[in-house]
Amino acid sequence: MSERPDLNKNLDSKTFKSYYYLKEELVNFLRKEGLQTSGSKLELTDRISHYLDTGEKKESKTAIKKSHLNKKITLNSIIEENFVCSEHHRKFFKEQIGSSFSFNVLFQKWLKSNSGKTYHEAVEAYYKILEDKKKGKTKIDKQFEYNTYIRDFFNDNKGKTLEDAIKCWKYKKSLKGHNKYEESDLDILTKR
Known part of the structure; x- marks a missing residue:
């Protein structure tokens, strides 16, 4: 059995990707190297691999657009491109769905891949996702x-x-x- 190396900037990306690291370890490494720490575990892994190979500091693909944060969301509003799960959005969905609402992974994916649809369609999709979960085994995403x-x-x-x-x-x-x-x-x- 080969021992897992500590995550440091002297690793190459192939070795790095050959071992399992906790998200907390990835964030600590990124912070230490002055890199952006936000994003999913897959995004962090990609950012670290790029850094280990090139030395370049790659930024996150998703950036919060401030213009969306102050806009009033209604059921007829259109889901924006590069959707980001914000407190502003959480508040809207809690008002529509109730206090049990949460940004589960499947719903987040739906929102991010359905820009141009309405928030009314998003609410319907949320209920469908919950119903599908009750019916059977759901697929666990790669990062889990x-x-x-x-x-x-x-x-x-x-x-x-x-x-x-x-x-x-x-x-x-x-x-x-x-x-x-x-x-x-x-x-x-x-x-x-």
Whole structure:
């Protein structure tokens, strides 16, 4: 087993991408190097890879446009390009949907890929997403590697505990390569 290297500017991007790092570790590295720390884990990974390869400080693809922050949102308003989940938007959706509203990942994706549609359509999409979630297993996005691993672990190991799953996950993320569950990960449970 090769030991996971510390995240530092002397790594090359290939080595960096071969290991699992927590989002907190990515943010700390970016902050230390004077790079932008906002964005999803995938965006942060991309920004760090670019920096390690080129030394260039790549900015986030999404920038909040201040003109949208003060505009009154109505059901007939059009969803703007480069949508950003702001407190202004959260307030609107809570007024329309209720206090249980949250920007879940699927809804955020819908908003970001449906600029030009109305906020009325967004509210309808939110309810449809909730309904679809109730009907069955939803797809876990790529950046949620831990959640995917734990789900796959339990699909393959009905009698195991969460403690077992976490022990296997910690072992797996210390290895070079992918972080997908494999039956061979169970070997760590028999090692003392």
